[in-house]
Amino acid sequence: MPEELQKDPLTRRQFLWMGTLGTFTGVVLTVPSAVFVLDPAIKDVLLERSDVPAEWKEVGSVFEIPASEAVEHLVEFTQKQTYDAGEPAVNGTGAKVETMTNAVLLSWRDGKLPSVLSTRDEGPLPKTQIKELERDLNALSNHCAHLGCPVRWSSETQDILCPCHGGIYDINGDHTGGPPAHGLWHYVSRIREDGTILVKHEFYVQQKGQIGPGVKTKPYVV
Amino acid sequence: MIARTTARIRGWGRDLMDWMEERTGIVSLTEKLLYEPTPARGRWLYTLGSATLFLITLQFLTGILLLFYYVPTTDNAWDSIHYIMTQAYFGRLIRGMHFWSANLLLFVIGLHMVRTFLSGSYKAPREMNWVVGVFLILIVTIMAFSGYALRWDQEGFWAWEVGAMISSYTPLIGSWVITTLLGGDTAGPATLSRVFALHVWLLPAVLAPLIGVHLYLLRKHGEFGATFEYSERLAALRKRRQMEETFGSVEEDGQVADAGDHSQEG
Numbered sequence: 001m002p003e004e005l006q007k008d009p010l011t012r013r014q015f016l017w018m019g020t021l022g023t024f025t026g027v028v029l030t031v032p033s034a035v036f037v038l039d040p041a042i043k044d045v046l047l048e049r050s051d052v053p054a055e056w057k058e059v060g061s062v063f064e065i066p067a068s069e070a071v072e073h074l075v076e077f078t079q080k081q082t083y084d085a086g087e088p089a090v091n092g093t094g095a096k097v098e099t100m101t102n103a104v105l106l107s108w109r110d111g112k113l114p115s116v117l118s119t120r121d122e123g124p125l126p127k128t129q130i131k132e133l134e135r136d137l138n139a140l141s142n143h144c145a146h147l148g149c150p151v152r153w154s155s156e157t158q159d160i161l162c163p164c165h166g167g168i169y170d171i172n173g174d175h176t177g178g179p180p181a182h183g184l185w186h187y188v189s190r191i192r193e194d195g196t197i198l199v200k201h202e203f204y205v206q207q208k209g210q211i212g213p214g215v216k217t218k219p220y221v222v
Numbered sequence: 223m224i225a226r227t228t229a230r231i232r233g234w235g236r237d238l239m240d241w242m243e244e245r246t247g248i249v250s251l252t253e254k255l256l257y258e259p260t261p262a263r264g265r266w267l268y269t270l271g272s273a274t275l276f277l278i279t280l281q282f283l284t285g286i287l288l289l290f291y292y293v294p295t296t297d298n299a300w301d302s303i304h305y306i307m308t309q310a311y312f313g314r315l316i317r318g319m320h321f322w323s324a325n326l327l328l329f330v331i332g333l334h335m336v337r338t339f340l341s342g343s344y345k346a347p348r349e350m351n352w353v354v355g356v357f358l359i360l361i362v363t364i365m366a367f368s369g370y371a372l373r374w375d376q377e378g379f380w381a382w383e384v385g386a387m388i389s390s391y392t393p394l395i396g397s398w399v400i401t402t403l404l405g406g407d408t409a410g411p412a413t414l415s416r417v418f419a420l421h422v423w424l425l426p427a428v429l430a431p432l433i434g435v436h437l438y439l440l441r442k443h444g445e446f447g448a449t450f451e452y453s454e455r456l457a458a459l460r461k462r463r464q465m466e467e468t469f470g471s472v473e474e475d476g477q478v479a480d481a482g483d484h485s486q487e488g
Contacts, residue, residue, distance in 0.1 A: 040412065041401040051406040081405060081412040098296075100410060147387040149380065164384065218407050220390065220400055 044218070052077045052100075052201035059104045062133055062195045063121050070107035070153035070160060070171055072142065077102060077201050103142040104187060104199055105153060105160065109135075111171045123194035130191050139189040139199050140173040143219050145180040160184065174208045183208065185219040259456060260445045264341070268445060270334040277327040278362075278433065282426065284320040292372070294418035296411050299374035324366055331359055343446035351439040354432060361429050368421040374414060382417060383409055 010018070035042065043049045059073040076099040108114060114136045116129045125133070140160070142150045149164035159176070160169040168177035173184035183206060187199040204216045243249040260268040291310060293302040306313040335355070338344055344352035371382035386409070390400035405412025 038398070038402055040404070040406045041398045044401040044407045045397045051408045051410065051412075079408055079410050081408070081410040082415060098411060100408060147384040149384065218397070220387065220404060220407055220409075 050201065050218075051079050051081050053080070054200055054202065056190070056198040056200055059139070059197050059199050060106060062117065062125075062137070062191055062197060065106050065108060065137075067108065067113040068111035068158065068171070069155065070105045070138070070140070072153065073104045073106060075102050075104055075199060076100070102201075103150065105138070105140040105142055105151075105173075105184075106197065107138045107140070107153075107171050109138060109172055111158070112136075123192075125191070125193055125195060130193070133191050134189070137189060137191065137197065138172050139187040139197065141185040141187060141203060141219060143185060145175065145182050145184055145205075145219070146178070148220065151184065173206070185217070258441070258445065261341075264337075267337045267341075270330060270337055271440070273330050274327065274334050275433070275437075277323050277330060278429075280319060280323045281327065281365075284316050284323070285422070285426075287316050288320055289422065294372070294414055296374060296414050299372065299414060303373055320369075324369060327362065328366060331362060335359065341446060345446070348439070348443050348446060351436060351443070354436045354439065358429065358432055358436060361425050361432070365421060365425050365429070368417045368425070371417045372414075372421055379409070382413070 044051075055078065057075045057077060059075050060071070065071055079098045079100045081098065114133055116125070116132060142152070144151050144162040144164065144167050146162065146165055146167045149162050151160050151162045151167065151169065153159075154161050158171065160171070160173065161167070162178065162180075166178040167175070167180040169180075169184050170176050173186065175181075175183045185203040185205060188202040188204065189197060189199045191197055202216065203219050239249055288306065291302055291306045291313070293299060303317070306317050310316075338352065338355070367381065367385055371378045371385075382403075386400050386403045389403055390396040392399050401407060403413075403416065404410075405416045
């Protein structure tokens, strides 16, 4: 029946040729454009690259973080995207380096001042004390774990609150209420001998009550 | 004297229309495009689609005008809009039209959809027009959302960020979707370029032909309810068209008029 409807009958050989040629043409036409548009996704997801170079940035000192409070520090990260790729420009003047500002919420685990800090207020700190402080330090991203709105510390309620959809976190960044699926992202951080806190644009999520680095993820911080 | 002059001018006009009709078919095409029977009940409700089309056209026109000033870079986007609003002549008017008609557009589309639903116009054989309409409203929504981000102010920026984060919850391909929307793993210059490309080129390029399909399908099946409510009129219309095809134009009472006289209304 279908053969009768064909005005111009195809042989099997012709059909296969048309199929092969059609597939080839289709691939040639669509793959380059799709890959062109998906370039950032391929680089970030498949090749695990980031727009932000893995450099340490200073965000204040351990001696400045009080008990029962989360303090906000701003940090400028280098950002390499499109025309701000950081490559030398053709005219030799060098490309402008674009930066982006992120906020870091610094606090002590459960709001308790580490015992080391009750006896001293300046460096240099010995390695064992640095280890202890690093374990107790919360260096949290202010990017809400729900949809990325900037969260804030509220002194009255002793909570970290999100203004957009009511996400609530405790001082450790653990999720206590509202829509977020998990706690706030922690910056990968370390403490220098003089007490300076350094963060990298890399993040991990902790399980509730967990101490130390959890699962590494990308929060797409803005 | 006046009567004679009027008659002569009318004659010239008719000659010109005949000349154009013969070469381009413009008169019969216009008649074909403009005349569509609609149900007598709720007649004004059947103008909501036309209102949508008008507002979309307004978006295209004012959007093209805004492109004469808008600069899609993180450094200059907001400033260029500030310039449009404070310095450019009629800038407030053009951008205001783009902004308010975009808001009104979504509202009118909603009403159009409600009318289609309540009048049962989505039923066979018009299902595909409903489906095309759903794609149209999706595209218009993304266009409205991306237009919001193009301002690159706090509201627009955070709206796009939240939208992109919502997309990251897509099962399996979430991280692919968000990095494609942001142009990287952070929001920055690439993000604005992408929003611009979507809003100004990609989505309108998809939208325009889909509107064509939507209108084609409407004309193919006619307004729902039109056939039975207008069966008499349609029968008369068909008879007239048949007569026209055979004898050229016809008078209201069915008499054959001068060949080539197309000034008759449809």
